[in-house]
Amino acid sequence: MTFRKSPMGPLDYHRRPLPLLVFISTLIFIYLPVITLIAFSFNDSRRNIIWHGFTLKYYEKAFANAELMLAFGNSLSIALVSTLFSGLLGAMAAYLLWRFRFRGRAIFEGAMAMPIVIPEICMGVAMMAFIARAGWPQDLPWPLNLGAITAAHIAFCFPFTAIVIRARLESFNRQLADAARDLGAAEFQIFRDIVLPHMKPGIIAGGLLAFTLSLDDFVITFFTSGPDSITFPVKIYSMVRFSVTPEVNAASAMLITLTVLVTAIALRIQNRHRMRGG
Amino acid sequence: MEPWRKAPLVFLVTLTPPGLWLAAFFLLPLSLLWAFSFGGKLGITGIDLTWTLANYARAMDPLYLGILLKSLWIAGAATLICLTIALPVALVISFAPLRVQPWLLLLIILPFWTNLLIRTYALIAVLRGNGHVNSVLEWLWQIGDGFLALAGLGSLHLLGTGFTPLALLYNDSAVVIGLVYVHLPFMVLPLYAALDRLDRSLIEASIDLGAGHGRTFFAIIAPLAMPGIASGVIITFIPALGAYLTPDLLGGPDSQMIANVIERQFKAANDWPFGSALSFLLMYVTFFGLALRSLFAGRRAGGDSA
Amino acid sequence: MPSSGAGPIIRIEAVSKFFGGKPAVDNVTLDIRQGEFFALVGPSGCGKTTLLRMLAGFETPDKGRIMIDGRDMTGIGPNYRPVNMLFQSYAVFPHMNVEDNVAYGLKIARKKRGEIISQTQEALKLVKLAGFEKKKPDELSGGERQRVALARALIMRPAVLLLDEPLSALDAKLREAMQLEMVHLQKTVGITFLLVTHDQSEALSVANRIAVMQDGAVRQVASPQELYDAPNCRFVADFIGKINLFEGVAAAAPQQNRVRISAAGIGQVELDGEVLGPVILAVRPEKIQISHEAGVQRGWIWVHGKVTDIVYFGGHSNVFVDIGAGRPLQAGIPNDRRAGMANAAPGDFVWCCWRNADTLLLPG
Numbered sequence: 001m002t003f004r005k006s007p008m009g010p011l012d013y014h015r016r017p018l019p020l021l022v023f024i025s026t027l028i029f030i031y032l033p034v035i036t037l038i039a040f041s042f043n044d045s046r047r048n049i050i051w052h053g054f055t056l057k058y059y060e061k062a063f064a065n066a067e068l069m070l071a072f073g074n075s076l077s078i079a080l081v082s083t084l085f086s087g088l089l090g091a092m093a094a095y096l097l098w099r100f101r102f103r104g105r106a107i108f109e110g111a112m113a114m115p116i117v118i119p120e121i122c123m124g125v126a127m128m129a130f131i132a133r134a135g136w137p138q139d140l141p142w143p144l145n146l147g148a149i150t151a152a153h154i155a156f157c158f159p160f161t162a163i164v165i166r167a168r169l170e171s172f173n174r175q176l177a178d179a180a181r182d183l184g185a186a187e188f189q190i191f192r193d194i195v196l197p198h199m200k201p202g203i204i205a206g207g208l209l210a211f212t213l214s215l216d217d218f219v220i221t222f223f224t225s226g227p228d229s230i231t232f233p234v235k236i237y238s239m240v241r242f243s244v245t246p247e248v249n250a251a252s253a254m255l256i257t258l259t260v261l262v263t264a265i266a267l268r269i270q271n272r273h274r275m276r277g278g
Numbered sequence: 279m280e281p282w283r284k285a286p287l288v289f290l291v292t293l294t295p296p297g298l299w300l301a302a303f304f305l306l307p308l309s310l311l312w313a314f315s316f317g318g319k320l321g322i323t324g325i326d327l328t329w330t331l332a333n334y335a336r337a338m339d340p341l342y343l344g345i346l347l348k349s350l351w352i353a354g355a356a357t358l359i360c361l362t363i364a365l366p367v368a369l370v371i372s373f374a375p376l377r378v379q380p381w382l383l384l385l386i387i388l389p390f391w392t393n394l395l396i397r398t399y400a401l402i403a404v405l406r407g408n409g410h411v412n413s414v415l416e417w418l419w420q421i422g423d424g425f426l427a428l429a430g431l432g433s434l435h436l437l438g439t440g441f442t443p444l445a446l447l448y449n450d451s452a453v454v455i456g457l458v459y460v461h462l463p464f465m466v467l468p469l470y471a472a473l474d475r476l477d478r479s480l481i482e483a484s485i486d487l488g489a490g491h492g493r494t495f496f497a498i499i500a501p502l503a504m505p506g507i508a509s510g511v512i513i514t515f516i517p518a519l520g521a522y523l524t525p526d527l528l529g530g531p532d533s534q535m536i537a538n539v540i541e542r543q544f545k546a547a548n549d550w551p552f553g554s555a556l557s558f559l560l561m562y563v564t565f566f567g568l569a570l571r572s573l574f575a576g577r578r579a580g581g582d583s584a
Numbered sequence: 585m586p587s588s589g590a591g592p593i594i595r596i597e598a599v600s601k602f603f604g605g606k607p608a609v610d611n612v613t614l615d616i617r618q619g620e621f622f623a624l625v626g627p628s629g630c631g632k633t634t635l636l637r638m639l640a641g642f643e644t645p646d647k648g649r650i651m652i653d654g655r656d657m658t659g660i661g662p663n664y665r666p667v668n669m670l671f672q673s674y675a676v677f678p679h680m681n682v683e684d685n686v687a688y689g690l691k692i693a694r695k696k697r698g699e700i701i702s703q704t705q706e707a708l709k710l711v712k713l714a715g716f717e718k719k720k721p722d723e724l725s726g727g728e729r730q731r732v733a734l735a736r737a738l739i740m741r742p743a744v745l746l747l748d749e750p751l752s753a754l755d756a757k758l759r760e761a762m763q764l765e766m767v768h769l770q771k772t773v774g775i776t777f778l779l780v781t782h783d784q785s786e787a788l789s790v791a792n793r794i795a796v797m798q799d800g801a802v803r804q805v806a807s808p809q810e811l812y813d814a815p816n817c818r819f820v821a822d823f824i825g826k827i828n829l830f831e832g833v834a835a836a837a838p839q840q841n842r843v844r845i846s847a848a849g850i851g852q853v854e855l856d857g858e859v860l861g862p863v864i865l866a867v868r869p870e871k872i873q874i875s876h877e878a879g880v881q882r883g884w885i886w887v888h889g890k891v892t893d894i895v896y897f898g899g900h901s902n903v904f905v906d907i908g909a910g911r912p913l914q915a916g917i918p919n920d921r922r923a924g925m926a927n928a929a930p931g932d933f934v935w936c937c938w939r940n941a942d943t944l945l946l947p948g
Binding site: 010011012013014018019020022023026027029030031032033034036037040085088089090092093095096098099100101102108111112114115117118119120121122123124125126127128129130133151152154155156158159162187212216218219223233236237240241244248249252255256259260263 | 279280281282285288289291292293295296297299300302303304305306307308310311314363366367369370371373374385386388389391392393394395396397399400401402403404406410459462478481482485491516517519520522523527537540541544550553554557558560561564568
């Protein structure tokens with residue numbers, strides 16, 4: 001049996017030339033800049049235009065740049081702490097909204113949605129004003145100097161985490177809890193043995209989402225970071241403002257790789273369990 | 279769901295930490311900002327809470343009103359371009375074979391997992407005077423000029439005496455391009471969802487009754503996908519309106535948007551009350567848009583259930 | 585547009601369609617005559633819907649061609665074909681009221697306003713929806729929505745109306761009423777109807793002519809009576825109505841045009857026929873009689889067995905008799921007649937008989 005392309009049907013919009021052309025052009029438009037950015041981080045020329053051969057020297061330079069590496073360390077520390085707290089707070093909020101009916105529920109849900117919907121700039125300046133007014137201690141030793149940024153990151157990350165975990169909880173079959181109760185399990189045992197294992201993939205995926213959100217955030221961090229608490233994106237921003245150089249490309253490529261990797265893992269975890277959970 | 283009184287301890291344990299965190303590090307800062315917006319500037323850093331409306335009145339100053347209108351215009355143009363691009367893109371994805379659809383969606387979303395700042399930076403490298411777009415254009419110019427010289431027309435300088443790079447960066451159109459680049463998936467996803475929900479036989483029925491593809495699009499597909507289109511327009515427009523980084527990095531001196539003005543009030547100009555007022559104006563516009571969106575969504579849900 | 589010529593209104597010439605290398609429609613040739621109510625019937629996945637969609641123009645044949653009203657339809661889009669379709673989901677436009685739905689095709693065809701209004705009224709009257717003009721589809725019941733779809737297609741006066749499983753979404757009572765109504769409607773408007781259905785009883789009750797499809801191919805085209813009484817193969821016999829099938833072997837018999845068949849459970853019988861080798865004996869349940877006493881009668885087949893189950897259906901009962909053929913013989917006994925053997929119960933040994941002439945001999 002030979003495989004042959006079937007003739008185009010009237011509804012095969014995905015095979016009509018005009019939509020297809022727009023689709024392909026769009027892919028080029030969204031991929032070309034990022035791909036060239038990564039490609040030119042390996043280019044052996046300061047002029048970022050013409051290919052002069054492969055080199056890793058800009059990665060070496062980036063790794064040798066103490067300020068950049070400090071910023072990278074700061075970003076990772078903030079992201080790690082944000083992940084842990086977001087996972088915990090998000091799980092609590094998701095469980096709360098999944099299980100309980102209470103007065104003010106709508107207000108609580110609305111407040112949880114706010115950090116997701118309001119413009120980042122507003123949250124950034126609000127945090128900036130808050131830190132200035134709340135008398136947040138300055139000149140703390142590392143890593144305490146990152147406290148303000150971390151607190152802000154957790155505040156805008158855990159609502160996202162809560163959404164992911166709640167979506168996971170929606171697929172929980174409440175009869176399982178009833179069955180456990182029927183078999184004599186107490187409330188805490190039901191939670192520990194039945195509900196929590198079901199939530200786990202949601203918590204992991206939500207935590208990884210929080211990790212990338214925190215790692216990637218620029219605007220809010222820009223307003224909360226001080227001279228001694230620079231994060232990776234803020235550092236790149238100051239480099240970008242200065243000039244377009246292959247070191248920036250190398251630093252950017254590193255960040256891209258990290259986020260894409262973490263997000264892919266998160267999606268995999270989510271999808272695998274969605275399929276299994278049915 | 280059960281009433282909280284059935285397990286008050288569990289209720290309190292799960293409510294308190296997220297509630298407190300949100301209150302302390304989100305609601306409190308916002309309230310402070312809100313209070314500032316009614317305050318007056320006192321010295322260099324002091325703020326005098328006078329409950330004045332002067333800051334909001336100042337936002338109506340032609341200078342700032344102009345920037346607000348410009349922000350609306352730039353965000354609107356970006357949204358419109360997103361819609362024009364996203365419609366065929368969503369059409370292609372939703373009519374593609376079922377097993378490739380998730381991959382095509384992933385293909386559209388994947389670049390958006392990379393950092394906003396880095397994507398904007400990548401765009402600079404492409405658009406700047408000696409960037410990739412202009413290099414290709416220059417290369418084409420040289421070929422064209424070479425051909426003319428071969429044809430004996432070189433001395434006429436039909437293509438100008440030298441290649442002048444296009445000014446693709448540091449102007450309004452650069453900001454629009456940047457916003458389109460950043461916000462495209464916000465438009466593609468709801469449009470795809472709307473088209474995917476659409477009953478194929480409605481389109482077939484229209485064609486079966488003699489309508490062409492254009493007529494079918496405007497008489498059947500567009501009206502039925504309207505909730506998705508409205509949703510896409512709003513969730514693209516809102517973040518585009520509040521964009522800070524894109525106009526900051528890609529815009530020229532006169533393509534500042536409202537977020538850049540807010541930033542200036544909090545940093546260079548050091549006028550926090552006015553910056554707070556502008557922030558809240560931006561937020562009110564956001565809430566208005568979101569209310570509009572839930573109105574559309576509500577109407578759709580009502581229509582479906584009936 | 586009634587056809588001008590005497591030829592078939594639809595001619596399907598050696599049409600094939602492949603999905604992923606597998607044939608969905610496999611070299612089908614079929615003529616549909618002007619004015620008939622034709623049914624395409626077969627199990628799901630047999631290719632009947634694909635064939636219908638190729639007639640409408642939503643799928644393109646990979647091989648062969650389709651002629652409608654004497655015109656080759658190759659390369660002609662659905663919007664330019666003289667056929668209209670009644671969709672399984674009805675596809676009534678949810679954002680338009682009944683009137684706008686029905687008038688849609690005429691508006692596309694740029695008919696005059698007055699003409700559109702009068703024809704819409706007429707079409708709505710035809711499907712008994714006069715007075716529903718301003719209603720939105722979500723205010724209508726499933727049956728009413730189907731009438732809207734019907735009026736919307738019929739108003740185009742198509743050469744053929746294509747009906748894609750139109751009754752499958754309706755409940756049993758409404759379905760029967762609609763079947764009858766569709767037959768009347770078809771006679772009234774005089775348009776050729778081509779119905780696709782998986783429900784063989786629906787096809788039998790509405791169509792003049794039926795094509796039975798299996799695995800992308802047409803197995804038999806015949807009138808309902810002929811399909812039921814003289815199926816040409818095991819598949820058609822089994823698909824249309826209930827039937828008992830016995831595998832056997834045919835050998836030459838002394839007389840001409842006769843064969844001697846040996847089949848498990850039945851023994852040896854002589855029947856009219858010529859085919860030798862493996863064959864299938866088939867008999868409809870309602871042709872079988874049951875009695876407690878054996879009899880011998882020329883021209884009848886007698887078998888002996890044990891009643892295993894009796895299933896009551898109201899008007900008749902199905903009696904399952906184990907005759908040692910591997911699977912039980914099913915006899916449909918009308919319950920007024922069953923009174924005569926009311927004492928039959930599972931476990932009883934009974935005699936089953938039927939006429940030689942009621943026995944179908946099919947290629948094995």
